[in-house]
Amino acid sequence: MKCESCNKRHATVHLTEISGNEKRERHLCEECAQNINNPLVKMPTPADILSSLINQVAPEIGEMAKTTCPACGLSYLEFRSKGRLGCPMDYTAFKKGLTPLLEKMHGASQHVGKVPSRAGKELIVKNEVLQLRRELDKAVEKEDYEKAAKLRDRIFELSTNNEEKKDEGTVQQDR
Amino acid sequence: MRELYSKTGEWLKGTGPESDIVISTRIRLARNLANFPFLNRGSEEQRKEIEKLIREKLKEAALTKDLHYIKLSEVSPVDRLFLMERRLISREHAGGDGERGVAFGRSETVSVMVNEEDHLRIQVIRSGFELREAWKIIDEIDNTLEEKLYYAFSPRFGYLTACPTNVGTGMRASVMMHLPALGLTHHIEKVFNAVGKLGLVVRGIYGEGTQAIGDLYQISNQFTLGKSETEIIEIVESVVPRIAGYERMARKALMTENREQLEDRVWRSYGMLKVARMLSSEETMQLLSQVRMGVNLGLINDISMETLNELFILTLPAHLQKQEGKELEANERNVIRAAYVRKRLGEFQ
Numbered sequence: 021m022k023c024e025s026c027n028k029r030h031a032t033v034h035l036t037e038i039s040g041n042e043k044r045e046r047h048l049c050e051e052c053a054q055n056i057n058n059p060l061v062k063m064p065t066p067a068d069i070l071s072s073l074i075n076q077v078a079p080e081i082g083e084m085a086k087t088t089c090p091a092c093g094l095s096y097l098e099f100r101s102k103g104r105l106g107c108p109m110d111y112t113a114f115k116k117g118l119t120p121l122l123e124k125m126h127g128a129s130q131h132v133g134k135v136p137s138r139a140g141k142e143l144i145v146k147n148e149v150l151q152l153r154r155e156l157d158k159a160v161e162k163e164d165y166e167k168a169a170k171l172r173d174r175i176f177e178l179s180t181n182n183e184e185k186k187d188e189g190t191v192q193q194d195r
Numbered sequence: 196m197r198e199l200y201s202k203t204g205e206w207l208k209g210t211g212p213e214s215d216i217v218i219s220t221r222i223r224l225a226r227n228l229a230n231f232p233f234l235n236r237g238s239e240e241q242r243k244e245i246e247k248l249i250r251e252k253l254k255e256a257a258l259t260k261d262l263h264y265i266k267l268s269e270v271s272p273v274d275r276l277f278l279m280e281r282r283l284i285s286r287e288h289a290g291g292d293g294e295r296g297v298a299f300g301r302s303e304t305v306s307v308m309v310n311e312e313d314h315l316r317i318q319v320i321r322s323g324f325e326l327r328e329a330w331k332i333i334d335e336i337d338n339t340l341e342e343k344l345y346y347a348f349s350p351r352f353g354y355l356t357a358c359p360t361n362v363g364t365g366m367r368a369s370v371m372m373h374l375p376a377l378g379l380t381h382h383i384e385k386v387f388n389a390v391g392k393l394g395l396v397v398r399g400i401y402g403e404g405t406q407a408i409g410d411l412y413q414i415s416n417q418f419t420l421g422k423s424e425t426e427i428i429e430i431v432e433s434v435v436p437r438i439a440g441y442e443r444m445a446r447k448a449l450m451t452e453n454r455e456q457l458e459d460r461v462w463r464s465y466g467m468l469k470v471a472r473m474l475s476s477e478e479t480m481q482l483l484s485q486v487r488m489g490v491n492l493g494l495i496n497d498i499s500m501e502t503l504n505e506l507f508i509l510t511l512p513a514h515l516q517k518q519e520g521k522e523l524e525a526n527e528r529n530v531i532r533a534a535y536v537r538k539r540l541g542e543f544q
Contacts, residue, residue: 092236106233108347118359125420127394128421129351129420129421130420130421131349131350131362131420132422133424135348139350151423151426154426
């Protein structure tokens with residue numbers, strides 16, 4: 021018996037479906053049966069969730085509709101329908117539209133994590149300070165003043181060092 | 196690749212903290228090269244160029260002494276499935292097409308997928324609950340690669356990725372947990388709901404969109420932007436022991452209130468594995484799951500956790516076919532799987 025779904029392979033799976041009072045027999049090959057039996061095929065992927073999200077909240081879409089990335093040629097609308105960006109430059113080109121989207125998705129739109137050393141010491145320190153400030157807030161909230169004091173000192177140390185470095189940098193450039 | 200067939204990765208040892216409930220810890224980082232489009236927008240030529248560039252740099256970087264690189268376009272679908280079953284590559288990477296590859300070390304702790312959704316997906320898997328350890332390893336690998344490759348990064352949005360759901364840290368920290376008692380007592384849904392409120396998600400064992408079989412679940416962070424790697428790890432780290440505690444509570448409750456039923460269930464599963472002549476992959480996982488819980492509860496004493504953990508992987512379709520050295524139909528596989536399980540567990544006399 022051939023599989024009634026693909027009509028190619030041999031039917032090895034025989035199912036009886038009962039809906040209400042009706043009984044229906046199905047003869048399928050293993051592959052087609054698996055597709056039918058796998059309820060997860062229907063589970064939305066993050067991409068699906070993203071595109072539904074995109075369709076729901078689109079106040080800036082009119083404004084962004086004509087925007088196209090100069091580097092890869094992807095249009096903002098294409099991104100909104102596919103949920104995938106075309107190149108790293110898109111994050112700059114579509115910044116206005118992306119920022120609220122990222123806010124919805126992650127609850128934030130500013131990166132505070134790791135910074136590649138190539139991006140420069142200044143940025144690394146800036147991010148560390150940002151990070152320490154958040155920890156400081158948490159410590160104060162928990163009334164852990166000992167930890168808070170340590171964090172405050174560290175922040176102060178980092179910020180002043182960074183300022184000094186910047187000054188040195190400018191001096192060197194001036195020369 | 197042949198020497199992989201008969202052994203398993205180090206993450207299956209069944210060691211590490213909380214290893215009665217936490218099988219393994221995995222961290223992955225998504226990275227892209229600054230000078231190329233993302234893969235969905237790149238040409239076939241660019242794809243090849245990226246693959247070649249990263250492959251060469253990976254060799255140069257010598258992340259581990261014995262890094263092995265496999266071009267996925269040059270291996271059979273069974274081999275790709277095999278790598279996926281071993282969690283060295285994702286389901287998407289196994290099924291995708293075009294020039295792509297994976298590099299991994301002998302212990303299978305580290306693997307780097309090239310040209311998956313992003314140019315690079317670096318992952319580290321450890322046995323048991325070891326997020327900090329895993330982060331330390333992956334952070335170093337990332338630093339080493341960063342010296343060789345020019346990553347796409349912006350101070351505002353962090354590491355730039357093809358899908359905005361991964362942007363920022365590009366990090367997914369996940370912990371694979373074995374939660375049979377929460378399943379049996381129907382508390383698992385509650386756990387999922389609670390976890391969701393904390394910004395974490397629950398997935399099946401092969402990641403996004405896969406089913407949870409054998410009571411195995413992956414708990415991981417949902418957000419990648421606006422929180423640092425350490426903060427993300429802290430969240431996962433604080434939640435996992437609570438879920439494990441909840442699972443232990445459910446086990447204890449079953450042991451005191453329904454001991455006969457629980458013992459019956461565990462022993463029947465063990466018996467079934469020892470006598471069955473045909474076993475599907477899914478049934479095997481379900482039975483192994485019950486036996487694993489039985490071992491944890493001290494009901495069964497004559498089988499090691501390592502053997503059980505191993506059986507979860509070695510009885511999967513591609514692993515069986517590789518051990519047999521030929522492609523097998525599902526029915527043939529079920530017969531061979533049952534025979535293999537009987538051999539490993541000691542046949543009923």
